[in-house]
Amino acid sequence: MTTDTPFDDDEQLSLDLDLPRRGIALVKLEGRVFLRFDGSVDAAGLHVPYALVPSQGVLAKPSKWRKLDREARAALITERSTDRALRELHDHTLAFVREMAAECEEFGLAPMDFLHSLADVQTSEPAGAVFDRIRQRLGHAVERQREEQHAERTRQSISLAEYPASFEVARRMPRKFIALLGPTNSGKTHKAMEALAKAPSGVYLAPLRLLALENYERLLEVTQHGKPLAVSLVTGEERRLAEGATHVASTVEMLDSRTAVDVAVIDEIQMLADRDRGAAWTAAVCGAPARTVYLVGAPEARRAIEALAERLECPLEVHVLKRKGPLAMESGPVRKVQNLRPGDALIAFSRRDVLMWRDMVAEMGHSVATVYGNLSPEVRRAQAQRFRDGAADIVVGTDAIAMGLNMPIQRIVMTSTVKFNGYEEEEIPAPLARQIAGRAGRYGIHEEGLVAGFDGESHEVMRSLLKEKPVPLNTTGFxxxxxxxHLHRIAAVTRETSLARLLKRFIHNIDVPDGFFYPRITEDQMDRATWLDTLPLTVAEKFALSLVPVSTKVVSLQHAWEHWCVGLSKKRITHLRPDDQALFHMTLQEVEDVCRKYSAYAWLGYRLPDYFPDIELAQELSRQASERVDSMLQDQNTNARRRHHRRR
Incomplete structure (x- = not known):
């Protein structure tokens, strides 16, 4: 017997049992011998032919069928092809057609797009399974239709062309932009801060907590009309709110777009191009509610600033500043630790390498300050102060020294020019090389700044990178x-409560008519959103938790974050339980991570204080952990120097 054809000796059997006249076919297909009933139903104005296998329509496998004699085959066919079986299949199909017609009418779909296949079903599966597959197809079509409707509603609810208008205070007030652009050590930030200090009111927006803290203290030293300025500090993890404050030092993500001021300073404006944080600078430029907005940063940001100013219809002044002291490459590499000298900054690109080089330098008898990204701002500051005060001869650090730490560095020495970018090891980009190198030769302290590689390769790569012409930032895609x-508006039109799907709709479906502004979220936030959707939390709670500034790559910190999330899902208040002695039994890495954990708790406490109420305790514990880290770094430095003296 060939496919879809009965065995040759069964053809006569089919005729003898009158199967063709009754609309019944004996078929071999998919390794089965079965009966297929042909017919049609009329319902809801539709005429729907069908050729389906009844629930008891499968007779046997071909191998077994061959072993049956004619009488056994005839008996089995007769048993399974009764008029009752025909009626049951007809009624079952009629009910299914009516069901589909009603469903399709509800969603505005054409029922015959799905029902036409009932007449040409090439399968041995019974009718019920065929109906289920068609229902599934309809479900997918409805879901596609809903997604298209949701996409359209999302586009209608949020248009990024109108993004600047969402900052109502900035939109209503006349604003002017002043761009102060130049390399490191050109005095651009100093000039902007002078203007801010003289203004009746203002805000400084920093890329780092450390910079916000430094300029907060700088503003506290200013007097106006014989009185000190009333200044507040606002970061994600800390609030120092002064009564009647006229000035605020803040991290850029904490922009207050509702309180009008006279002057705003947005520092490191080239961060507009940053892959993960650039959106905060876009928001600051569009939404800083100040009559005069200073945009401070690298010269390659000029075209991007000009494009934004034109789009926002804000007048723009551009001032390009030159470096106050010369910067030069050393004639050759340093090559030996013994060739390092006081005033050097040794740069590595990982915590492990920084500590390794710190020990090597200390064992040569130098006192060392240590700076890397995992350290809290307080520790970085304390270590930098040791270098400024002369208590440390040499600073060993990562590129964390490139932003926000003013130190009297005479020479930058690169131990490497290769850095892990989050995905792979790669050569550092020229802008970062320039920013690091620019820290050499502090104006007023050194006549010139010097740059060198520790080895020949690093030396030549730095020489090449510093000669590269800066590449301008893009002028679209901010x-x-x-x-x-935004998410609540999307949820209102789609009734969606999954944070991951809301974020995807924001990315893929909001209206970006000309691409000037472009939707971005981080991979980390999307990964967190997917996990948070497994918990009974509101969209607002999930959104806040997705942004907690704690590394998911550190197991202890990831576990702490998950504990907080689960606690909130159970509406449980999470208190801190300090252990005064615990810090003294931890490694340096563990104390650093504890410090970050307490800072993250404080960040969360400011956003969900009912469930994370121990904000002040978290800040105190973070301070204690920072002091312990600083003490451990100094002890390690001292021990390494003792080893040097014992060898002498």
């Missing part, structure tokens, strides 16, 4: 991150 308001 990143916009979703706000809670």
């Amino acid at each position: 990143a916009v991150a979703p706000t809670l308001e």
Whole structure:
């Protein structure tokens, strides 16, 4: 017997049992011998032919069928092809057609797009399974239709062309931009801060907590009309709110777009191009509610600033500043630790390498300050102060020294020019090389700044990178991150409660008519959103938790974050339980991580204080952990120097 054809000796059997006249076919297909009933139903104005296998229509496998004699085959066919079986299949199909017609009418779909296949079903599966597959097809079609409707509603609810208009205070007030652009050590930030200090009111927006803290203290030293300025500090993890404050030092993500001021300073404006944080600078430029907005940063940001100013219809002044002291490459590499000298900054690109070089330098008898990204701002500051005060001869650090730490460095020495970018090891980009190198030769302290590689390869790569012409920032595609308001607007039109799907709709479906502004979220936030959707939390709670500034790559910190999330899902208040002695039994890495954990708790406490109320305790514990880290770094430095003296 061939496919879809009965065995040759069964053809006569089919005729003898009158199967063709009754609309019944004996078929071999997919390794089965079965009966297929042909017919049609009329319902809901539709005429639907069908050729389906009844629930008891499968007779046997071909191998077994061959072993049956004619009488046994005839008996089995007769048993399974009764008029009752025909009626049951007809009624079952009629009910299914009516069901599909009603479903399709509800969703505005054409039922015959799905029902036409009932007449040409090439399968041995019974009718019920065929109906289930068609229902599934309809379900997918409905879901596609809903997604298209949701996409359209999302586009209608949020258009990034109108993004600047969402900052109502900035939109209503006349604003002017002043760009102060130049390399490190050109005095651009100093000039902007002078203007801010003289203004009746203002805000400084920093890329780092450390910079916000430094300029907060700088503003506290200013007097106006014989009185000190009233200054507040606002970062994600800390609030120092002064009564009647006229000035605020803040991290850029903490922009207050509702309180009008006279002057705003947005520092490191080239961060507009940053892959993960650029959206915060876009928001600051569009939303800083100041009559005069200073945009401070690298010269390669000029075209991007000009494009934004034109789009926002804000007048723009551009001032390009030159470096106050010369910067030069050393004639050759340093090559030996013994050739390092006081005033050097040795740069490595990992915590492990920084500590390794710190020990090597200390064992040569030098006192060392240590700076890397995992350290809290307080520790970085304390270590930098040791170098400024002369208590440390040499600073060993990562590129963390390139932003926010003013130190009297005479020479930058690169131990490497290769850095892990989050995905792979690669040569550092020229802008970063320039920013690091620019820290050499502090104006007023050194006549010139010097740059060298520790080895020949690093030396030549730095020489090449410093000669590269800066590449201008793009003039379109400015990143916009979703706000809670954005997500609520999407949820209102789609009835969606999954944070991951809301974020995807923001990325893929909001209206970006000309690409000037472009939606961005981080991979880390998307990964967190997917996990958070497994918990019974509101969209607002999930959104806040997805942004907690704690590394998911550190197991202890990831576990702490998950504990907080689960606690909130159970509406449980999470208190801190300090252990005064615990810090003294931890490694340096563990104390650093504890410090970050307490800072993250404080960040969360400011956003969800009912469930994370121990904000002040978290800040105190973070301070204690920072002091312990600083003490451990100094002890390690001292021990390494003792080893040097014992060898002498």
